[in-house]
Amino acid sequence: NKKTLVLGIETSCDETSAAVVENGAILRSNVISSQMEVHRRFGGVVPEVASRRHVERITEIIQQALNDAHVKQEDLSAIAVTQGPGLVGALLIGVAAAKAMAFAANLPLVGVHHIAGHIYAAHLMQPLQFPLVALVVSGGHTELVYMSDHNRFERLGRTRDDAAGEAYDKVARLLDLSYPGGPEIDRLSKEGKPIIDLPRAWLEPDSLDFSFSGLKSAVINLLHNAKQRGEVIHRADVAASFQESVVEVLTEKAVRAVRKQGVKHLVLAGGVSANSRLRQELLHRCQKENIHLTIPSMELCTDNAAMIAAAGTFRYLDGQTDGLDLNAKPDLSL
Ligand code: KG4
Numbered sequence: 538n539k540k541t542l543v544l545g546i547e548t549s550c551d552e553t554s555a556a557v558v559e560n561g562a563i564l565r566s567n568v569i570s571s572q573m574e575v576h577r578r579f580g581g582v583v584p585e586v587a588s589r590r591h592v593e594r595i596t597e598i599i600q601q602a603l604n605d606a607h608v609k610q611e612d613l614s615a616i617a618v619t620q621g622p623g624l625v626g627a628l629l630i631g632v633a634a635a636k637a638m639a640f641a642a643n644l645p646l647v648g649v650h651h652i653a654g655h656i657y658a659a660h661l662m663q664p665l666q667f668p669l670v671a672l673v674v675s676g677g678h679t680e681l682v683y684m685s686d687h688n689r690f691e692r693l694g695r696t697r698d699d700a701a702g703e704a705y706d707k708v709a710r711l712l713d714l715s716y717p718g719g720p721e722i723d724r725l726s727k728e729g730k731p732i733i734d735l736p737r738a739w740l741e742p743d744s745l746d747f748s749f750s751g752l753k754s755a756v757i758n759l760l761h762n763a764k765q766r767g768e769v770i771h772r773a774d775v776a777a778s779f780q781e782s783v784v785e786v787l788t789e790k791a792v793r794a795v796r797k798q799g800v801k802h803l804v805l806a807g808g809v810s811a812n813s814r815l816r817q818e819l820l821h822r823c824q825k826e827n828i829h830l831t832i833p834s835m836e837l838c839t840d841n842a843a844m845i846a847a848a849g850t851f852r853y854l855d856g857q858t859d860g861l862d863l864n865a866k867p868d869l870s871l
């Protein structure tokens with residue numbers, strides 16, 4: 538009846554994070570060092586800068602996660618690390634750190650898919666109930682995933698171009714808002730109205746895929762034409778109209794996926810799930826349709842190592858461990 542204590546490590550993008558999770562469900566510590574301020578002046582994440590930052594911070598972040606959890610290295614059951622997808626140079630730092638520690642302490646090593654991590658963030662709130670559908674929306678991903686049980690993932694749909702968060706960030710830049718643009722558009726939208734007609738990319742009638750690049754182009758054209766005609770266009774209205782289009786498509790496709798799979802549980806995760814309009818709309822729809830919706834807390838929605846430790850625990854318990862030849866895979870599939 539031993540506790541399963543897993544150390545998680547996440548360095549796939551611009552957050553250096555380490556965490557300890559007990560039995561895949563209890564958060565013992567979650568240390569997150571964001572590089573947001575460093576990347577802000579470049580208007581986006583600079584891969585080379587991200588890697589260097591991870592190298593500088595990773596050792597102390599891991600130590601702090603163990604300290605915060607009052608756990609010694611020898612108490613650990615396994616080490617879980619994000620194997621991909623993500624920036625290859627950034628992933629490599631976490632994978633190298635995890636391998637070194639697993640070798641030195643003779644601990645099992647578990648490579649985790651970043652999206653699996655985002656979904657398991659919900660398990661740290663309340664036990665996942667299967668079967669379920671998850672909508673993962675972040676700066677790098679927009680995916681609908683079906684899970685019949687622990688460790689069993691089936692991709693139902695994904696973005697064909699930009700991720701939802703990426704679209705937010707790009708449109709924010711067009712509106713002269715700072716990076717990351719999601720929270721800025723969220724805020725500005727509250728001062729405007731969604732009165733501008735922007736496209737919704739439904740794609741083929743039964744498709745659960747997404748596309749946001751057409752919407753971004755529509756905003757570019759809108760701003761360009763207004764400028765040429767000397768028309769005044771309210772940025773807040775553009776933000777609200779853009780947000781309405783994104784939220785409408787995300788909500789509708791998530792509900793369609795739930796219906797198609799005949800499930801009762803929906804998990805919303807990833808950085809964009811911080812969006813106030815998306816939360817409001819999805820909650821409303823789920824109440825109406827009798828769908829049980831779980832949204833992890835903000836700290837667990839954005840990139841963090843606790844979600845990697847949680848997902849890694851279930852892989853470890855299922856015997857899905859990796860050797861010391863584990864390698865970072867920027868295009869790892871679920
Ligand atoms: O999960 P995350 O922290 O990192 C990735 O794995 O990408 O997600 C970051 C993304 C950014 O694109 C950011 O603009 C977006 O999440 N985001 C939001 C909001 N807060 C963060 N998008 C819309 N509304 C928000 N309130």
Ligand code: ZN
Pocket residue numbers: 651655675677807808839840
């Ligand atoms: Zn992420």
